[in-house]
Amino acid sequence: MQALRSLYHACNAGQAAWRSALALVDGLSTQMETVEEYDRGRRFQHHVEAVNAARSGAYRYERELGLTAWRYASAHAVLGITVFDRLVTGTPALTASKVDELCEEPTLEQLRRALSIPVERLLSARKDPSHRKRTDEERQALITMLDCAHRDIRVVDAARPMTEREAWSCRLTDHSPLGTDPMYEGILEPLFNICEETPLEIDWRLRNAGADVSQ
Numbered sequence: 001m002q003a004l005r006s007l008y009h010a011c012n013a014g015q016a017a018w019r020s021a022l023a024l025v026d027g028l029s030t031q032m033e034t035v036e037e038y039d040r041g042r043r044f045q046h047h048v049e050a051v052n053a054a055r056s057g058a059y060r061y062e063r064e065l066g067l068t069a070w071r072y073a074s075a076h077a078v079l080g081i082t083v084f085d086r087l088v089t090g091t092p093a094l095t096a097s098k099v100d101e102l103c104e105e106p107t108l109e110q111l112r113r114a115l116s117i118p119v120e121r122l123l124s125a126r127k128d129p130s131h132r133k134r135t136d137e138e139r140q141a142l143i144t145m146l147d148c149a150h151r152d153i154r155v156v157d158a159a160r161p162m163t164e165r166e167a168w169s170c171r172l173t174d175h176s177p178l179g180t181d182p183m184y185e186g187i188l189e190p191l192f193n194i195c196e197e198t199p200l201e202i203d204w205r206l207r208n209a210g211a212d213v214s215q
Helices: 002-039 046-089 096-102 108-115 129-155 164-168 188-208
Strands: none
Touching: 002 046, 002 188, 046 096, 046 108, 046 188, 108 129, 108 164, 129 164, 129 188
């Protein structure tokens, strides 16, 4: 639980910083459009150059923060779902070394495996079928987006495309180069939702399903 709590706060810090960087990029992009329109055909282009340089720097900054947020959010998701599943199924607690391992950024395969644990099993104590259905739909949509990232990572290096196996065994932070759309695009936000919801589900299970907190 200490590991989950630490990753949860790390995830929140990364999320806030990344969203701030996104807002900075969006603001400078809007400003760039205005400046380009105003200075079109003029002799001096210093304003355009300055805003463009600032936007490029903000873009690189956003990418670094996005990858940092991904590192903690993906680890939190895998550890949280793993702990939740072991709690639900009555599996013995993780060893300290295994917890340490799961606190590291997972491979795409490790993340997909965790996301693929049946929602029906995890939320078996929940009486509201609409809640389980909604959660399952969100989980399946996230898996689909992860599959798209896996496909894109396979071809990001045109000189040496990866095999399917190689792509699944890699970490996303190692394969999101500048000049390409970030591999976490479309995945990071729903992953934040899982990081927010999983501790709440674990807490609900402990309080309502008669689970042993020591497990």
